[in-house]
Amino acid sequence: MKILVCITNVPDTTAKISFIDGDTKFNKTGVQYICGPYDDYALSRAVELKEQHGGTVTVLNVGEAESEQVIRKCLAIGADDAIRVNTEPTDSYFVAEQIAHIASQENYDLILMGRESIDFNSGVVHGLVGEMLGIPSLSPVMKLEIDGGVAKMTREIEGGKEDVEASLPLVLGCQEPIAEWKIPNMRGIMSARTKPLKVVEPVGSGLTITEKYALPAPKGAVKMIPAEEAEKLIDLLKNEAKVL
Amino acid sequence: MSVLVFAELDNGLIKKSSLEAIYYGSEVAKAKGSSVTVLAIGESSNEALAIAGKYGATKVLWASDARLNIASIQAYSSVLAEAVNATSAEFVILSKSSLGDAVSARVSAKLKASIVSNVVDLPDFSSGVTVKRSIYTGKAFATVALTSDKKVIAIKKNAVNVVEGDGSASVENFAPALNDADFAVKVTGTHKASGQVSLPEADLVVSAGRGLKGPENWGIVEDLANALGAATACSKPVSDLDWRPHHEHVGQTGIKVSPNLYIACGISGAIQHLAGVNSSKVIVVINKDPEAPFFKAADYGIIGDVFDVLPRLTKAIQASK
Ligand SMILES: Cc1cc2nc3c(=O)[nH]c(=O)nc-3n(C[C@H](O)[C@H](O)[C@H](O)COP(=O)(O)OP(=O)(O)OC[C@H]3O[C@@H](n4cnc5c(N)ncnc54)[C@H](O)[C@@H]3O)c2cc1C
Ligand SMILES: Cc1cc2nc3c(=O)[nH]c(=O)nc-3n(C[C@H](O)[C@H](O)[C@H](O)COP(=O)(O)OP(=O)(O)OC[C@H]3O[C@@H](n4cnc5c(N)ncnc54)[C@H](O)[C@@H]3O)c2cc1C
Numbered sequence: 001m002k003i004l005v006c007i008t009n010v011p012d013t014t015a016k017i018s019f020i021d022g023d024t025k026f027n028k029t030g031v032q033y034i035c036g037p038y039d040d041y042a043l044s045r046a047v048e049l050k051e052q053h054g055g056t057v058t059v060l061n062v063g064e065a066e067s068e069q070v071i072r073k074c075l076a077i078g079a080d081d082a083i084r085v086n087t088e089p090t091d092s093y094f095v096a097e098q099i100a101h102i103a104s105q106e107n108y109d110l111i112l113m114g115r116e117s118i119d120f121n122s123g124v125v126h127g128l129v130g131e132m133l134g135i136p137s138l139s140p141v142m143k144l145e146i147d148g149g150v151a152k153m154t155r156e157i158e159g160g161k162e163d164v165e166a167s168l169p170l171v172l173g174c175q176e177p178i179a180e181w182k183i184p185n186m187r188g189i190m191s192a193r194t195k196p197l198k199v200v201e202p203v204g205s206g207l208t209i210t211e212k213y214a215l216p217a218p219k220g221a222v223k224m225i226p227a228e229e230a231e232k233l234i235d236l237l238k239n240e241a242k243v244l
Numbered sequence: 245m246s247v248l249v250f251a252e253l254d255n256g257l258i259k260k261s262s263l264e265a266i267y268y269g270s271e272v273a274k275a276k277g278s279s280v281t282v283l284a285i286g287e288s289s290n291e292a293l294a295i296a297g298k299y300g301a302t303k304v305l306w307a308s309d310a311r312l313n314i315a316s317i318q319a320y321s322s323v324l325a326e327a328v329n330a331t332s333a334e335f336v337i338l339s340k341s342s343l344g345d346a347v348s349a350r351v352s353a354k355l356k357a358s359i360v361s362n363v364v365d366l367p368d369f370s371s372g373v374t375v376k377r378s379i380y381t382g383k384a385f386a387t388v389a390l391t392s393d394k395k396v397i398a399i400k401k402n403a404v405n406v407v408e409g410d411g412s413a414s415v416e417n418f419a420p421a422l423n424d425a426d427f428a429v430k431v432t433g434t435h436k437a438s439g440q441v442s443l444p445e446a447d448l449v450v451s452a453g454r455g456l457k458g459p460e461n462w463g464i465v466e467d468l469a470n471a472l473g474a475a476t477a478c479s480k481p482v483s484d485l486d487w488r489p490h491h492e493h494v495g496q497t498g499i500k501v502s503p504n505l506y507i508a509c510g511i512s513g514a515i516q517h518l519a520g521v522n523s524s525k526v527i528v529v530i531n532k533d534p535e536a537p538f539f540k541a542a543d544y545g546i547i548g549d550v551f552d553v554l555p556r557l558t559k560a561i562q563a564s565k
Binding site for chain 1: 376
C-alpha cells in the first residue's frame with residue numbers, strides 16, 4: 001500500500017500570536033513550530049497501516065525550507081521518504097493544487113491529511129484535493145481499517161458518528177482517536193537523517209491574497225460574583241449581558 | 245452576478261446556521277444589486293423551504309431526488325456546482341460545518357473558485373472583494389481578497405446579525421443530472437444522539453471539565469443545560485477519559501463554538517481549550533480555584549464549588565421563568 005501523508009508546519013498550540021511589518025506578516029520570533037496535531041494523527045495511522053499491510057509512507061509538505069525540521073521528525077516517526085514543495089503556502093486552493101500535482105504522478109492508495117490546519121483552520125484541503133483528483137474525500141475520520149481494497153471508516157458528524165465504506169483510492173482528513181500520537185525513538189531519529197527528502201518547485205498560483213492581519217480586541221475585566229450570591233448571575237445574563 | 249446559498253437540512257427543516265447563511269447572502273446581494281437563490285438538497289417540503297424568504301431569499305431550488313436523502317459529499321457538490329452554473333452565481337455562500345467544509349471545497353475545485361472559510365463579517369466591496377476571516381483558532385483575524393471570478397465563502401456562526409423579515413420564497417424543483425460515481429461512498433451506520441441541542445448550532449452552551457470528578461456527576465451539568473435550553477460540551481480530557489462522547493469535546497483539537505453564552509464549569513482554561521471557545525460572545529467561568537487561567541478570558545466569574553453553584557443556578561433559572 002502506498003500512502004501519502006500531507007503535513008503542515010504550524011506554530012505550537014501555546015504560541016503567542018502577533019504580527020509585524022504593519023500587520024502584514026506573522027511574527028515568527030520565539031515561536032516554536034510543530035507538525036499539525038491532526039496531521040500527526042494521520043501520520044501515526046499511516047505508519048500503523050504500513051506495519052500491518054506493508055508498503056510505503058511518503059510525507060508531503062508545501063512550505064519553505066524552515067519546514068524541514070518538522071519533516072525530519074515525521075521521517076523519524078516512521079515515514080520512508082518526504083517531498084517538500086518549495087513555496088510559501090498562501091492559499092488553500094494553491095496548497096491543494098500542489099498536493100494534487102504530486103499525487104497525480106504516483107498511484108497512492110491513500111492520501112491522509114489532518115482534519116484541519118491549526119493556523120488557518122479551513123478544513124478544505126482534503127475536499128479540494130479529492131475533487132482535483134476525481135476521488136472521494138471524507139473528514140473528519142476517527143477510525144480507519146483497510147480490508148482488501150476497501151476502507152472501513154467511522155466519521156464524526158454533528159451530534160454523533162457514522163460508519164462509511166469506500167474503495168481506495170481516497171483522501172481522508174483524520175482526527176483522534178484514529179491512532180495514538182507516536183514519539184520518535186533514537187533509531188528513528190538516526191535513520192531519519194539519511195532518508196530521502198526531495199524538494200520540488202510549485203505549480204500554478206493561488207486564488208486568494210491575504211492582505212492584513214489583526215488581533216482580537218482585548219477582553220474587558222471579568223466581573224466576579226460571590227459564590228453566596230451565585231443566583232445573581234442569571235439576572236446579569238438577562239438584563240446586563242442580554243444573552244438569556 | 246447572483247448569489248447562491250447552499251442550505252443544509254435537518255429533518256426537512258433548514259438548519260439555523262443555514263438561515264444565517266441565507267441572510268448573509270441576501271446582504272451580499274443587496275450590496276451587489278442582485279438577488280439570492282437558495283439550494284436545498286434532500287427531503288423537505290415547500291412550506292419548510294419557503295421560510296428562506298424571511299431571510300431575504302427570493303427563490304429556493306429544491307433537489308428532492310430520493311437518492312439525495314442521505315448526504316453524499318460528492319453528489320451534493322455536483323448538484324451545487326450545477327446550480328451555480330444554472331443561476332450564473334458569482335458568490336456561493338454557506339455555513340461552516342463538516343458537510344459544508346467538504347462540499348464547499350469540492351465545489352471550489354470544480355469551479356476554480358476562490359475559497360475562504362471561517363468568515364466572520366460581511367464582505368468589503370470597496371476594492372475588489374475582501375473578507376475578514378478568523379485564523380489561528382480564533383486568536384487572530386486576516387483580511388483576504390478573493391481574486392477569482394467565482395467566490396466561495398464559508399461563514400462562521402454569528403458572522404452577521406440576522407434580522408427576520410416577512411418575505412416568502414418561491415420553491416422550484418431542481419433536477420440535476422446525477423452520476424453513479426458520486427455515490428461510491430456507502431454509509432453503513434449512523435449513531436446520533438437525538439433530541440439534543442446541536443453543539444455547533446447552539447446559542448447557549450454549558451461545558452464542564454475534569455473538575456466534575458467523574459461521568460456520574462454530569463446530571464448537574466445536564467440539568468443546568470436543560471433549564472437554559474443549552475447544548476452540553478466538555479474539555480478534551482473529559483472525552484479522552486470517555487466520561488462524555490467525543491463530539492462534545494471543544495477546543496483547539498475539538499469543535500470550535502461561538503455561542504452567545506458559554507458557561508465553563510470546573511475547566512481550568514488551558515490555551516488549547518480557550519482556542520475553541522474564545523469567539524463566544526459572553527463567557528461565564530465557575531471554578532473553585534481563584535487562580536484558574538480561565539477567569540482572565542471570562543466576562544463573569546464565580547469562585548465556587550460546581551456541586552454547590554450549578555444546582556443553585558438551575559433553580560434560579562427555573563424560578564425566573
Ligand atoms: C509563513 C507562512 C505564511 C502563510 N501565509 C498564509 C496566507 O497568507 N494565507 C493562507 O491561507 N495560508 C497561509 N499559510 C499557510 C497555512 O499554513 C496553511 O497550511 C494553508 O493555507 C492551508 O490552510 P487551510 O486552513 O486551508 O488547511 P486545511 O484545509 O485546514 O488543512 C487540512 C489538511 O490539509 C493538509 N495541508 C494543509 N496545508 C498544507 C501544506 N502547506 N502542506 C501540506 N499539507 C497541507 C494538512 O494535512 C491539513 O491538516 C502560511 C503558512 C506559512 C508557514
Ligand atoms: C496539542 C494539544 C491539544 C489540546 N487540545 C485541547 C482541546 O481541544 N480542548 C481541551 O479542552 N483541551 C485540549 N488540550 C488539553 C489542555 O491543555 C488541558 O489539559 C485541558 O483543557 C484541561 O482540561 P480541564 O480544564 O477539564 O482539566 P484541568 O486542567 O484538570 O482543570 C480542572 C479544573 O477544575 C477545577 N475544579 C476542580 N474541582 C472543582 C469543583 N468542585 N468546583 C469547581 N471547580 C473545580 C480546578 O480548579 C481546575 O481548574 C490540548 C493539549 C494539547 C497539548
